[in-house]
Amino acid sequence: VALNCAALSENILESELFGHIKGAFTDASADRIGKFEYANGGTLFLDEVGDMPMATQIKLLRVLESREITRVGSNEPIQVNVRILSATNRDLEDSIEAGTFRRDLYHRLKVVSILLPALAERSQDIPLLIEHFMKQAAARHNKKARSMSTAARRRLLAYDWPGNVRQLKNVVESMVVVDLDEVLDLDDLPPELIDEEPSTPAAAFAQGDGLASLVGQPISEVERLFITETLQATGGNREEAAKMLGIGERTLYRKIKEYGL
Template sequence: MPEQPGDAAAAAASAAPLDVLVIDNDKDHAQAVAESLARIGYRCTVATSGPEGAKLLDDRAFDIIITDLMMAGVDGLEILRRAKENLADVEVILITGHASISSAVAAMQQGAFHYLEKSGIAELRAVTNSAAEKVRLKRANLELNRRLDEKFGFEGVVGASPQMNDVIERLKRIAPTDATVLIQGETGTGKELVAQALHQNSPRKKKAFVALNCAALSENILESELFGHVKGAFTDASADRVGKFEFAHGGTMFLDEVGDMPLPTQIKLLRVLENGEITRVGSNDPIKVNVRIVSATNRNLEDAIEAGTFRSDLYHRLKVVTIRLPRLAERSQDIPLLIDHFTKQFAKRHNKHVRGMSTAARRKFVAYPWPGNVRELRNFVESMVVVDYDGLLDVDDLPSELSDASDAVQTPIAAQQGLASLVGRPLDELERLFILETLNAAAGNREEAAKMLGIGERTLYRKIKDYGV
């Protein structure tokens, strides 16, 4: 099984030796502790006074600090304070021959990992191992997050195709700003996931992300949902109600299907964008809100402006930055990645053990035109996971839409030009084209491409080399 990012990060973190600073004005005890820990793989440095230990802390980084509590000049609590200020992930163990409840409480309140009396070195070694485990876990998590930020920085936005790489790079540039964003794309392309990714990677991520579908509500209900209302504003308004904009204060407001918003509501939304103010239904008192607005639509808003159903000034306010999401058919090489992503997700959700998807079933997925885009693929994979009984998603698990479809892969060449345009071209040229398109459909996975082509991996490798693919 291929090593997962988390496995690699954890392995790297656990393999790295940890640096331990031992500070004790009892030189013999300090040396004995250091020698004992060195025998089990720690890199130890000894300081025989508080000031010497403090200087080492200023000059070098350590993972674990073991310090005597009672020392002249700089005591153990001062070492603890300096360590926590300068080294975010360090763990500090305080040892003393003069234990007291008050000193123990003070040590733990300042973030000490452990506080113990000087006794046998075996106990100290066990505590050090526990501290090391905590340090390694934090290191593994940091490394994993770094790798995920580099490669999968926008959780839920799955794809390695050039089209999706362009989208993700654009998102990385936009996310840290407060610019309003208009996301355009067909139904099911993942517009809300992109909006969530923008929020999660922005300075507003600790505040609320609030989503509302503008097409699902009537004008009056939509305005009440967006702006709230006061008691008595209409027949059923029995109490004041906070709207979505107030709830999203400091965070992000996602307006899905904004192209279906009624014109009177568009005027009120424009005021929010221009002045940062909302007025509850039935009230005349403006309320300041600080909200980033991200909107989405599957409609052509320029056509809506021409038709008089969407305001031009609002359109330009909403589209400071525009992101266009490609149809799944336009990024078919992401299909294998999406299959694997959703298979893992739904196997976990439904408590099923699923090894993967067969080549025959994958052919059906690659050949299907995906009118419902990623949402349709997601639903199909979930259906297959639910009905599967043998741990392998195969053609017998396919929904009827896929099982009845042809599994002849429509390559871009065939789809755009038709097979007739290929007549008369050399066979080796056609073979090269179809190998290239199959590799694209398999997201560059040569093993998967070889299965789809019905040839051995070694044969495929040879042809790739011969054709310079």
């Protein structure tokens, strides 16, 4: 059972979590169970938990400690056995310092934590995601399987993806929808990527400007670019990348550290 904590007001969020009884508020025309009761014996996923109002955080902490919920408008406790998974794009330690997230709830939730880096920090995943999203979008919109031109792929690899995986998914789906020739190319890109100006010579090369964009650039910049491109082409496989570049693995590892790749 999943619930987005950022999409609801405080009162509605509490009703969604804990349920309510008839007459608890103006629109409560009947009893309604909440997500905790729906998820009883299973798992409740709280998305964007960092946006949960402070008052609701207090009630959630009480539920996690007592394993009992009380529907809005009721005084009768109901026992629940629910495993909690939560996610947020906020730095909760910063939120604690800012006074918008409770420290005790943070430590109560943080049993096992997984940090998922931004898409811009794991560009080796982009080619795989592109393939997956192309197939998914083609099936959804009843279109034949698509391929993507090298220039379009390079443009997607060069973009910094502030909206992360969701943005990439939407961009690929948009390209599938507007494409007319079964090859996703630069002319199928949405405006924000068509108008994107290369911020570095490496980005210019990746966006299809070719070797001309590297003329006059320092050797270190060219070397950094080719190592980056090769690592992306091999999905981060350093042994394979070293073979393609014609250098030893130790040399490649030293260059990766030197350029901060």
